[in-house]
Amino acid sequence: MKRRIMIAALLLALVLGALALGGCREADNPQASPNEPSSGGLVDAPKEWDGKIVSFTGEAIGEAMVRGDKAWIHLNDDAYYLKNVEEGAQLGGYNAGMAVWIDASLAKQIQFFGDYKHEGDVAKVSGVFNAACAEHGGDMDIHATSLEILTSGRDAQDPVKTDKLVWAVVLALIAGGLFLLNRSWGEWGPDSRND
Amino acid sequence: MILRPRKQDHLLIGKYTGKIVTGVGLLMVIPLITSIVFQEWDTAIDFVISISACLIFGLGTQLVCRTERDLNWSHGLVVASGSWIVATILGALPQWLSGHEGSYLDAMFDVMSGYTTTGLYLLQDLDHISRGLNMWRHLLTYAGGQGIVVIALTFLFKGTAGAYKVYVGEGKDERLLPNVVQTARAIWLVSLTWLVIGTTALFGTGLLLGQEPVRAFLHGLWVFMGAWSTGGFAPQSFNTFWFHSITYEVLSVIIFVAGSLNFALHWALWTGNRKEIRRNVETVSFTVTLMVTTLIATFWLAKSGVYPDAMSLFRKVFYQLASGHTTTGFSTIYSKAFISQWGPVGMIATTVAMAIGASACSTAGGIKGIRIGIVTKAFLQDVRKMISPESAVVRAKFHHIRDIFLEDGLVRSALMITVAYLTMYALTAFVGTLYGYPLVTSMFEAVSAGSNTGLSCGLTDPSMPDLMKALYIFVMWLGRLEFMSVFALIGYAFSIVRGRK
Numbered sequence: 001m002k003r004r005i006m007i008a009a010l011l012l013a014l015v016l017g018a019l020a021l022g023g024c025r026e027a028d029n030p031q032a033s034p035n036e037p038s039s040g041g042l043v044d045a046p047k048e049w050d051g052k053i054v055s056f057t058g059e060a061i062g063e064a065m066v067r068g069d070k071a072w073i074h075l076n077d078d079a080y081y082l083k084n085v086e087e088g089a090q091l092g093g094y095n096a097g098m099a100v101w102i103d104a105s106l107a108k109q110i111q112f113f114g115d116y117k118h119e120g121d122v123a124k125v126s127g128v129f130n131a132a133c134a135e136h137g138g139d140m141d142i143h144a145t146s147l148e149i150l151t152s153g154r155d156a157q158d159p160v161k162t163d164k165l166v167w168a169v170v171l172a173l174i175a176g177g178l179f180l181l182n183r184s185w186g187e188w189g190p191d192s193r194n195d
Numbered sequence: 196m197i198l199r200p201r202k203q204d205h206l207l208i209g210k211y212t213g214k215i216v217t218g219v220g221l222l223m224v225i226p227l228i229t230s231i232v233f234q235e236w237d238t239a240i241d242f243v244i245s246i247s248a249c250l251i252f253g254l255g256t257q258l259v260c261r262t263e264r265d266l267n268w269s270h271g272l273v274v275a276s277g278s279w280i281v282a283t284i285l286g287a288l289p290q291w292l293s294g295h296e297g298s299y300l301d302a303m304f305d306v307m308s309g310y311t312t313t314g315l316y317l318l319q320d321l322d323h324i325s326r327g328l329n330m331w332r333h334l335l336t337y338a339g340g341q342g343i344v345v346i347a348l349t350f351l352f353k354g355t356a357g358a359y360k361v362y363v364g365e366g367k368d369e370r371l372l373p374n375v376v377q378t379a380r381a382i383w384l385v386s387l388t389w390l391v392i393g394t395t396a397l398f399g400t401g402l403l404l405g406q407e408p409v410r411a412f413l414h415g416l417w418v419f420m421g422a423w424s425t426g427g428f429a430p431q432s433f434n435t436f437w438f439h440s441i442t443y444e445v446l447s448v449i450i451f452v453a454g455s456l457n458f459a460l461h462w463a464l465w466t467g468n469r470k471e472i473r474r475n476v477e478t479v480s481f482t483v484t485l486m487v488t489t490l491i492a493t494f495w496l497a498k499s500g501v502y503p504d505a506m507s508l509f510r511k512v513f514y515q516l517a518s519g520h521t522t523t524g525f526s527t528i529y530s531k532a533f534i535s536q537w538g539p540v541g542m543i544a545t546t547v548a549m550a551i552g553a554s555a556c557s558t559a560g561g562i563k564g565i566r567i568g569i570v571t572k573a574f575l576q577d578v579r580k581m582i583s584p585e586s587a588v589v590r591a592k593f594h595h596i597r598d599i600f601l602e603d604g605l606v607r608s609a610l611m612i613t614v615a616y617l618t619m620y621a622l623t624a625f626v627g628t629l630y631g632y633p634l635v636t637s638m639f640e641a642v643s644a645g646s647n648t649g650l651s652c653g654l655t656d657p658s659m660p661d662l663m664k665a666l667y668i669f670v671m672w673l674g675r676l677e678f679m680s681v682f683a684l685i686g687y688a689f690s691i692v693r694g695r696k
Contacts, residue, residue, distance in 0.1 A: 043529045046536060061322045062431060065405035065439070072405075072439050074431075076322060084323040085294050086237075091319045093657055095432035099439065116235065116325040131501075131536070136439055138507030140529060156323070158237045164292065168240045171247030178254040185258065 037129075039077050039096045046131035046140060054129045056142055057150065058097050060120040064107040071107035073100045075123060076114065082151070084119055086158035100125050101136065102144040112153025122151040199694030200687065206260040208273050208687075213256030215278035219286055220249025225334055226289070230327030238293065238327040245288035252285060272683035276676055283307045283668075289331050295319050297657045300664055307668045309335030311675035312558055314427025314524035314649020315667065317657045321432045326413060332428050333420040337390075339675075340424025340454065340558030341382055385461045386423065393419040393450045400442050418443075422450035425559045427524025427649035436527045441510065447525060448517055455481075455521035455553030457565075459596055476593040477554040480564035480571070481520065488548040489516045495540035512541075515650070520548035522560040524649025533652035539635050542652060546639050549648040550620060560647025560674050562616045568593055569609040572601055615678050619645050623670050630660055645670040 036055045058075030059082075065072040079092025102125065114120030127144030130136075135143075227242035229235075266274065286309075287302035296302040301317040308315045309332060318324070318332075394416045401411030414430055421428045431437045435447055453461075456478070463471040472478055492512045502508040511528060518525045533542050552561015576591040583589055591601040599605075620642045627637030632654055640654040644667040655667070673681050 043531045044535055046532070062437070063406060063410060067405055074433060074437070076432075078320075080320045080323060085320050086323070089320075091295070091297055091657070093319060095320060095322045097433070099433065099436070114323060116323055132503055132507060132511075134503035134507060137441060138502045138511045139436065139439060139527070140532065141439075158235070158325075160236050160240060164237070164240050164244065168243040168247070171244055171251065175247040175250035175254065178251060178258065182254050182258055 039098045042098060042129060043140070049129045050131035052129055053126065054142065055124060055126045056098055056100070056144075057122065057124040059114045059122050060110045060112070060153070061095075061097065061114045063113050064104075064110060066104045066107065069104050071102055071104040073102060073107050073110065073123075074098070075100055075125065076120075080114075081122060082119070084114070084116075084156055086116070087119075087156055099139060099141045100127070100144050101133075101141055102127070102147060106144070106147040109147060109149060114153065116158070117156055119153050119156050121149050121153040124148045124150055199690055203262060203264060204270065206262040207264055207266060207270055208277065209256045209260030210262060211266065211270075211274040212278045212281060213253045213260065215253075215274070216249050216256070216281050216285060217253030219282045220246045220253055222334060222338055223249065223289070223331065226327045226331040229330040230325060233326045235325040235327050238289075238325040241289045241292040242327065242331075244292060245285070248288055249285050252281065269683055269687070272680040273687045276672075276680035276684040279307075279310060279672060279676065283310065283672075286310070286335065289328060290318060293324065293328050295321075295324055295328075298661075300661060300668075301657060304664050304668050305332070306335060307671050308649065309426065309428065310339035311647045311671040312336050312340045312424045312426040312522070312560065312649075313644060313647040313671045313675075314421070315644060315651060315655045315671075316428070317655070317664070319657055329413075329417060329430050333417040333426075333430075336424045336426030336428050337386075337420035340426060341386055381462060382458050385458065385465060389423055389450070389453060390419060393423060393446070396446050397443065400440065400446060401438075404438060404440050404443065418447060419450060422447045422523060422525065423454040423558065425451055425454050425521050425523040425553065425557075425647075427518070427526075429525065434527070435525045436529075444510070444514055444527065448514065451518065451521045451523040451525065455523070455557050455559040457554040457556045457595075459556060460554065463596060471596065474594045476568035476572075476595050477564035480568040481553060484551050484564070484567065485517060485520045485548065488520065488544045489513055492516055492537070492541045492544040495544070496537065499538060501536045515545060516548050519545045519643075519648055519650050520551065521553045522549060522646050522648040524643070526650060530651045531653045533639065533650075534636065542635050542639050545650065546635075546642045549646045549650065550616070550642045552646050552648075560645075562613050562646075565595060566609040566613050569601065569606060570613060573606040573609075576601060612677060616645065616674070619670055619673060623666060626663065626666055627654065630663060641670070645674045647671060647674050 035049070035052060036057070037049060039056075039058070042049050042054075056075060056077070058077035059080070061074045061076050074097055076095050076097035078094070078096045080089050080095070083089040085091065110121045110123060112118050112121050124147070125142060125144035126146045127142045129142050131140055132138040133141050133143070223242050223246045227239055227246065230239035230242060283303050283306050286306040287299060290296050290302035290305050291299050295318050296305070297317065297319065305316045305318050307313075314336070394412075397415030397418055398412045401415050402408065406414065417428070417430045418435065420426070427434075429435055429437070435444065438444075457475070460471055460475055460477070489512055493508065496502060496512060497508060502511060514525075514527050528536070533545070537545070550561060551567055552563055553559035555563040555565045572591050572593055576589060580589045592598050593601065620638070623641035623645055624634070624638040627641055628634055632640075636652055636654055639650075639652050642648070643650050644655075
C-alpha cells in the first residue's frame with residue numbers, strides 16, 4: 001500500500017513538473033492583420049498565424065453543430081469545394097479544411113452542407129485563428145465574427161451508370177447460377193456430415 | 196527436404212479460402228442495404244457487382260475444390276493468409292468503383308488497412324462519399340478486428356478440428372471455450388454487446404452535441420466500429436476532431452481501450468473474474484508503457500509551450516498517446532500538426548507507443564503487451580540470477596488468466612516475434628528514408644502501418660510512391676497476422692515451384 005502511494009505521488013510530481021516546466025501560456029491578443037491563408041498554410045505554420053485575424057473561405061461540410069448560442073461548422077478549401085467527384089471533379093488529394101466556432105445565428109445562414117448528395121455553400125469567415133484554442137481543449141480553430149455566403153450550394157448528382165448496371169446484372173446472374181449449382185450438388189462442405 | 200503440395204492440398208486450401216471469401220461477400224449485404232435505404236443507387240450497384248464477384252469466386256472455388264479432408268497446421272496458416280489477400284483484392288471493388296480512389300492499388304491499400312484495423316487511407320474526398328461506402332469502410336474494420344476468419348468460422352464453418360488452425364493462423368490463439376466455433380461466437384457475443392452499448396452512448400452524445408438524429412446515429416455506429424476494432428477510420432476527414440467534445444473523446448477512449456484488451460480477458464470479466472484486469476500482465480504492461488510515453492510527450496510539449504493550459508495539454512497528449520498505444524489511430528489534431536506542433540520528441544514518444552501496441556488476441560496490433568511483459572520479466576529474472584548465489588533457483592512467473600512460469604521456450608518465442616516486428620519497422624522506415632522522407636517522419640509512418648495503428652504525420656498520401664503503398668500493404672498484412680501465416684504462404688508458394696514430388 002505504502003509503495004503504491006509512493007508511486008502515485010511520484011507520478012503526480014512528474015506531471016506537475018512537466019506542467020511547471022512548460023508553464024501556461026496566455027492567449028495572444030488578436031492583431032488586426034487581415035490575411036487569407038489556406039488550411040494547409042495554417043496547419044503547416046500555426047505559430048505564425050496564432051492569434052491573428054484571418055479570413056478563410058471554404059465549402060461548408062457535414063452539418064452545423066449548435067451549442068447554445070454558438071455553433072461549430074467546418075469549411076473545406078480543398079479540390080472539391082465547387083464540384084465533387086461524383087459530378088466529375090478530378091481527384092485532387094485529401095480533404096482539407098478548418099474548424100470554425102461562430103454565432104449560431106450566423107451559422108444558420110448556411111443552407112447546404114456538403115456530403116454525398118450535396119455540394120455545400122461556399123462561405124467566407126473572418127475571425128481569430130487559434131493554433132491551440134484555450135477555450136476548446138487545445139483544438140486548432142478559427143473564432144469567427146462574420147460569415148458571408150459566396151456561392152450557394154446545391155443538390156449533387158450521381159446518376160446510375162449504364163455499363164455498371166449491365167455488369168451488375170450479368171455478375172448477379174452468374175453468382176445466382178453458381179449458388180443453385182452448389183446447392184444441387186450437395187452440401188456446403190463435407191464437414192457438415194461430421195457434426 | 197521440401198515436398199511439393201499434392202492436388203488434395205490445393206483443393207483443401209481452395210475450398211476454405213472460398214468459404215472465407217463467400218463470408219466477405221455476404222458482409223457486403225449490410226452496406227448494400229444502407230445504400231438502398233438512403234437511395235444511393237449508383238453505390239448500390241457497386242455493391243451488387245462486388246457481392247457477385249465475391250460469391251462467384253467463393254462458390255466457384257468450393258465447386259471446383261471438393262474434398263473430404265480436414266485441415267492440418269500448414270493448411271490453416273496458408274488459408275488464413277491467402278484468404279486475406281483474395282478478400283483484399285475483391286473487397287476493394289466498392290472503393291474502386293466509387294471513383295474516389297486514384298488506382299486499384301489505392302483501393303486495396305484502404306481495404307487492407309480496414310481488415311487489419313490500421314486506419315490509414317488513400318481514399319480522396321472522404322467528406323463527399325456515400326453512406327453505403329462509409330458503412331463498408333467501417334464494417335471492414337469492425338469485421339477485421341474480430342478477424343475475417345472468425346466471421347467465416349461463426350457462420351460458414353461447421354466445427355472441424357482444422358477450423359482451429361485457420362483461427363490461429365489469423366493471429367489469435369486463445370480458446371475461450373473448448374470448441375473453436377463456440378470461441379468465435381463468444382468473441383461475437385462480447386463484440387455485439389459492446390456495439391449496442393457503445394453506439395447508444397455515442398448516439399446520445401451526438402444528439403446533445405447538436406447533430407441531427409440520423410447523422411448522430413450513423414456517426415455513433417461508425418465511430419464505435421472504428422474505436423472497438425482499434426481501426427481508426429472515422430466518417431469525416433477531420434476524424435474525431437470533428438466532434439469538439441470531451442465527452443465524445445472520453446467515450447471513444449473507453450471503447451478503444453476495451454477493444455484493445457485480450458478477448459480472453461474480456462471473457463474472464465464476462466464470467467465474473469474481475470480481479471483479472473488488475474493482475475493480467477498485459478494490462479499492467481500497457482498501463483506502465485502508456486504512462487511513460489505520455490509523460491515524455493507531456494514534458495516535451497509543456498516545454499515547447501504548444502498548448503495554452505494544463506487541461507488542453509493533458510487532453511491532447513493523452514488522447515493521441517492512448518490512441519497510438521492501443522493502435523487505434525483516432526486523432527484530435529491535424530496529421531501535419533505532429534510535425535508542426537509536436538516535434539521530434541512528441542513524435543518519437545508516439546512512435547514507441549504505437550510500436551508496443553496493446554494486447555494479444557484482441558483487435559489491436561503491434562508487438563503486444565504480453566511480449567513486452569515476458570521479455571521484461573525474463574530480463575529481470577536474469578539480473579536476479581546474476582546477483583543470487585550460484586546454488587539458488589530463481590524462477591519467475593507472470594499472470595495471464597492463470598499464473599504461468601517463465602520457460603525458455605516462451606521467452607524465445609516472445610523475443611523472436613519482438614525482433615521480427617522491430618526488423619519490419621526498421622526496414623520499412625529505411626525505404627521511406629530512401630525516398631527522401633526525414634527519418635523521424637519515416638519511422639513514425641512505418642511503425643504506424645506495421646503496428647496497424649493508422650496515425651499519420653502526413654507521409655501517407657495518395658501521391659506517395661506506388662512502391663511505398665505496396666510496402667505498407669505488405670507490412671499491414673504481416674503485422675496483423677504476426678508473420679507466421681505469411682511465411683507459411685510464402686513457403687507454400689516456394690514448395691509449389693521448388694518442392695520435391
